[in-house]
Amino acid sequence: MSSEQERLDQALEETLVEIKQLNKKLEDKADYGLGKGGPTIYEWEFNLALRQSLEAKAKSIRAALRKMQEGSYGVCEVCGQEIDAERLAVLPHTTHCIKCAQARR
Numbered sequence: 001m002s003s004e005q006e007r008l009d010q011a012l013e014e015t016l017v018e019i020k021q022l023n024k025k026l027e028d029k030a031d032y033g034l035g036k037g038g039p040t041i042y043e044w045e046f047n048l049a050l051r052q053s054l055e056a057k058a059k060s061i062r063a064a065l066r067k068m069q070e071g072s073y074g075v076c077e078v079c080g081q082e083i084d085a086e087r088l089a090v091l092p093h094t095t096h097c098i099k100c101a102q103a104r105r
């Protein structure tokens with residue numbers, strides 16, 4: 001198993017644990033005084049947004065793991081160039097090189 005794969009496996013596991021914890025918090029929405037306009041609604045919405053971004057992250061990590069099995073890991077989806085190793089070290093699940101990631105913004 002390559003170290004990148006281990007890192008991704010670990011990142012996926014951590015992300016899934018975070019999602020689970022958030023799901024628990026979101027289930028307790030009765031305690032947040034939903035519909036009463038209290039400040040806690042913001043916390044609930046914040047957790048909801050956080051869960052969405054974590055789910056997106058989990059999805060991209062899974063995609064990266066699949067690419068690793070296919071042997072196309074670390075290749076930009078847009079331009080087909082190899083993604084910079086330093087970028088992959090920071091964002092192991094990225095599917096875009098730095099140029100294409102900036103162009104997408």
Ligand SMILES: [Zn+2]
Pocket residue numbers: 076077078079080081096097098099100101
């Ligand atoms: Zn690219």
